[in-house]
Amino acid sequence: MKTVSLSYPLLPEQLEQYAKAQVLAIGQFDGLHLGHAAVINRAVEIAHKEGILASVMTFHPHPKEVMKKGDYEGYLTPLHDKVEILEQMGVHVIYIVEFNDEFSRVSPQEFVLNMLKGLQVHTAVVGFDFRFGHRGEGNPEMLRDLGQSFMQVEIIPPFVLDSEKVSSSGIRKWLQTGNLSGANVWLGRCYSITGTVVDGEKRGRTIGFPTANLKLNDPYVVPAKGVYAVRVKYNDRFISGVMNIGVKPTFHTGEVIPSYEVHLLDFNESIYGQELVVELVAYIREERKFNSVDELIAQIRRDAEEAAVILKALK
The missing domain is CATH 3.40.50.620 (HUPs)
Incomplete structure (x- = not known):
């Protein structure tokens, strides 16, 4: 082309x-x-x-x-x-x-x-x-x-x-309100974002869930804050993962600009500076503040397990 x-x-x-x-x-x-x-x-x-x-x-x-x-x-x-x-x-x-x-x-x-x-x-x-x-x-x-x-x-x-006209404005609204499944049906594919892995706070590795912090390459429509099951394209292969979009309220107050952090399942390579394409497959839950770090770790573990089950069903 x-x-x-x-x-x-x-x-x-x-x-x-x-x-x-x-x-x-x-x-x-x-x-x-x-x-x-x-x-x-x-x-x-x-x-x-x-x-x-x-x-x-x-x-x-x-x-x-x-x-x-x-x-x-x-x-x-x-x-x-x-x-x-x-x-x-x-x-x-x-x-x-x-x-x-x-x-x-x-x-x-x-x-x-x-x-x-x-x-x-x-x-x-x-x-x-x-x-x-x-x-x-x-x-x-x-x-x-x-x-x-x-x-x-x-x-x-x-x-x-289903008696509704497929439209870009409708897809934006669904993404912003957490209706990822509706948005993906109208798109005919999974909504995806592309970004470069940059240095983050490195807190994930200290709690057993290292994450890739993404700087988006373009001004994408920002989906609802929360946790998503994702497929990540890296080096022409897809890796299962779980992504948090949000302001990390357990550790921060007053933040308004969301971050994009992806935990790749069964993956331990260094990918700083690499470009990743992230397909949002399913919305798991909204972002929320936890009372303790231990409570957060337990929830992240449940999120990762749920994402693995969702993504395995696609194969």
Whole structure:
């Protein structure tokens, strides 16, 4: 898969290099959940049928981050994660359009004529709630009208599970309230975060449960504070583990920024400085303050045992 960075307006050399018949799925696609996958899979399907490229256009940074409004609370799938997932979906090209203040003022007409027509889009595939152009004035029907002379537009209906529309905002809410199972169903995979192992307080090793303290690589949506059963990808293999997200109230007061600490089961290698991908498989319990360190140790032991049982059932 080829990753292409674009900015508005497109340069003549960009048009010369990338303008070719293609089926283009357009959207922010934060989360790449089941609804997003329906849009992208349909684009890949049409492209295969037509014998042309399957491409995706997304925008970075997130428009809500740039405009400083709305309910932006971090990414479900930061750009690096998004690119990796799209590659697995059979996409040939991903266009990453720089979203800045200037681009936010581009009209729907300018976007269609100067970008989509310029790239020779054969078919655009969008979700039913797709918005584009200044103040989000463009919608799927307008896209179809503006492009009717040179491209087809296919509009994908809502993806519904148990009478609810799958959405990124819904997944964020579920993660933040501890409904990890609901979030993972809507994502179609386990929610994951990527971080680098850094020095922590080293308290875990003194109580028999050494932990890897993670510094996240990107501003992810922060799940509910608590304890999770996790699978950790390290050196192309998965290791079972238990992770605490929180402020460690047994040892600290007044902390508000959560830490991410992973205890890897049956593992004793030194991994400082290494990058770990952590898949959140199950929410075990909320974070709470314990009356003593011994009480905390006993609970951590129970958490590790519960995580091991949960993760063993996946194999």
